[in-house]
Amino acid sequence: MFIEKNPHNIKAAELVVGIPSYNEAERISYPTAKASEGLIEYFGDKTSVIINCDNNSRDGTREAFMSTTTEVPKIYISTPPGIKGKGSNLRNLFKKSCDLGAEAIVVVDADLKSITPRWIKNLAGPVLEGFGFVAPLYVRHKYDGTITNNIAYPLTRSVYGRRVRQPIGGDFAFSGRVADIYLKQPDWSQAVAEYGIDIWMTTTAICHDIPICQSYMGRPKIHKPKDPGESLGPMFLQVVGTMFDMMIEHVAFWKEVKWSKPTAIFGFGLGEMEQPPPVNVNVERLYEKFQEGIARHEALIKDILSGNHHRKLTEVKTLTLRDFEFPANLWAGVLIDFGVAYKNSLKKKEKIMEGLIPLYYGRTCSFVIESEPMTIQQAEDFIEDQCSVFEHAKPYLLKRWFE
Amino acid sequence: MATEGFMKKILIVDDEEVIRLLYAEELEDEGYSVITADSGYGLIELIAREKPHLVVLDIKMAEHHGLDLLQDIRKEFYNIPVILCSAYSSFKGDLKSVAADYYVVKSADLTELKQKIKMALEGSIWHKPSTE
Numbered sequence A: 001m002f003i004e005k006n007p008h009n010i011k012a013a014e015l016v017v018g019i020p021s022y023n024e025a026e027r028i029s030y031p032t033a034k035a036s037e038g039l040i041e042y043f044g045d046k047t048s049v050i051i052n053c054d055n056n057s058r059d060g061t062r063e064a065f066m067s068t069t070t071e072v073p074k075i076y077i078s079t080p081p082g083i084k085g086k087g088s089n090l091r092n093l094f095k096k097s098c099d100l101g102a103e104a105i106v107v108v109d110a111d112l113k114s115i116t117p118r119w120i121k122n123l124a125g126p127v128l129e130g131f132g133f134v135a136p137l138y139v140r141h142k143y144d145g146t147i148t149n150n151i152a153y154p155l156t157r158s159v160y161g162r163r164v165r166q167p168i169g170g171d172f173a174f175s176g177r178v179a180d181i182y183l184k185q186p187d188w189s190q191a192v193a194e195y196g197i198d199i200w201m202t203t204t205a206i207c208h209d210i211p212i213c214q215s216y217m218g219r220p221k222i223h224k225p226k227d228p229g230e231s232l233g234p235m236f237l238q239v240v241g242t243m244f245d246m247m248i249e250h251v252a253f254w255k256e257v258k259w260s261k262p263t264a265i266f267g268f269g270l271g272e273m274e275q276p277p278p279v280n281v282n283v284e285r286l287y288e289k290f291q292e293g294i295a296r297h298e299a300l301i302k303d304i305l306s307g308n309h310h311r312k313l314t315e316v317k318t319l320t321l322r323d324f325e326f327p328a329n330l331w332a333g334v335l336i337d338f339g340v341a342y343k344n345s346l347k348k349k350e351k352i353m354e355g356l357i358p359l360y361y362g363r364t365c366s367f368v369i370e371s372e373p374m375t376i377q378q379a380e381d382f383i384e385d386q387c388s389v390f391e392h393a394k395p396y397l398l399k400r401w402f403e
Numbered sequence B: 001m002a003t004e005g006f007m008k009k010i011l012i013v014d015d016e017e018v019i020r021l022l023y024a025e026e027l028e029d030e031g032y033s034v035i036t037a038d039s040g041y042g043l044i045e046l047i048a049r050e051k052p053h054l055v056v057l058d059i060k061m062a063e064h065h066g067l068d069l070l071q072d073i074r075k076e077f078y079n080i081p082v083i084l085c086s087a088y089s090s091f092k093g094d095l096k097s098v099a100a101d102y103y104v105v106k107s108a109d110l111t112e113l114k115q116k117i118k119m120a121l122e123g124s125i126w127h128k129p130s131t132e
Helices: A028-041 A061-066 A086-100 A117-128 A147-160 A176-184 A197-207 A233-249 A281-297 A299-306 A305-315 A329-342 A347-373 A376-392 A394-402 B017-029 B045-050 B066-076 B095-099 B111-125
Strands: A001-005 A014-020 A048-054 A073-076 A104-107 A134-136 A173-177 A214-218 A262-267 B009-013 B033-037 B054-057 B082-086 B102-105
Touching: A014 A028, A014 A061, A014 A086, A028 A048, A028 A061, A028 A117, A048 A061, A048 A086, A048 A233, A061 A073, A073 A086, A086 A104, A086 A176, A086 A197, A104 A117, A104 A176, A117 A134, A117 A173, A117 A214, A117 A262, A134 A197, A134 A376, A147 A197, A147 A233, A147 A329, A147 A376, A147 A394, A173 A176, A173 A197, A176 A197, A197 A233, A233 A329, A233 A347, A262 B066, A262 B095, A281 A299, A281 A305, A281 A347, A281 A376, A299 A305, A299 A329, A299 B095, A305 B045, A329 A347, A329 A394, A347 A376, A376 A394, B009 B017, B009 B045, B017 B033, B017 B111, B033 B045, B045 B066, B054 B066, B066 B082, B066 B095, B082 B111, B102 B111
Parallel strands: A014 A048, A014 A104, A048 A073, A134 A214, A214 A262, B009 B033, B009 B054, B054 B082, B082 B102
Antiparallel strands: A001 A073, A104 A173, A134 A173
């Protein structure tokens, strides 16, 4: 159910670019203009439309979007007043795209500052060549995307066996058939209606054996990066909660998975690699939040962790910031223990997730300290090593999950 | 170790004959069936015809670049396991290498290569069409 403004009365489109938003009046014109340029330059022979799927923003997002000069027609759709969340916006986009009979749907974030017309080509192109789901591949600063690096990527890779480097990248493409699959899914929680939507889309595609590829965007993702110690917000709870919910839902799929498989890669030949802007992290603050949080949730954490993992955590807790290290194998074990506790718990899921937050701060603090002298490429290798540790922890996941 | 009666077939693509012979002998001793190619010419057709279970691919070859060949392979054969095997570790920083199952730096000791072959073959078994 959505409110719609369709001044050109568009009834069909082969290509759709969707831009989800909430109060993005200052930023939405830029990705809108670039999307139009990309559609005209690379897909001029196809019918296309740009859709702003909004949360009934009151800051003038709709006016900013609709008044952006574009060759491609535009449609504005919005959730009714009171309904919020990126997932709610994308659900409206899935519905509208199916109504339009779209072959390919591209989604880009409304706050993107680095999008080029080529992003539209690189995201939509593989769908038109037969892939069902396209995830972005961009160079990010080693401290940008700490939920991705320490949870979403290694856990998705080890549990479901597909290496999707940016499973919550925010910029995706998928086929009309996949949009229809998304619409028909019954597991539409509140977390999925909000920030859980990105990991939900990626995981749903993997679990339906949709052909997946990753497409290199050429430029770094430049948006509003955040210091993970300062602004975790609801995103952590929604993303990780959705990951645990989906592990419960798709256990029949992932229990058979061993190791992991790569995906095809698109979008090369773009010349020199551009370096992403630096992201500053306050390590002292992460360390403090780790120590404060585990003291506050001590009983809960002890109840959830295996005896061995709790002993290891007790050792880690005694380390000073100068010597601090939260080993990857302990982190993998902690996530598994929390996933199992989440599955087995009927009532206090939010409380369980609150107990995981300080441990995430600890692992992130350790990651920042360990990768401090590393180049971006060395940090990538470090993340790959962490993924290998997660894959080797799979037998432990299976044992705990089914005991 | 490959199971008798169902030998896994491995294709080695390398422009150095010494490497092809060494890998073929060592991997056959492990119970694999091995075929070889000395360049990327006709590689896609060879894979289509011979249907190997896994490809071991050199990167720096006289007339072809393994990372470009990897792109060609992935376009035609979405799920075939490919292991990049190079004397140079520097290509690991090239995003194109992400499309490979594993990246192994060449060594006289083939333990790592054999381990990665085993993992890649195990990892490919599960990927069957969904019944959902």
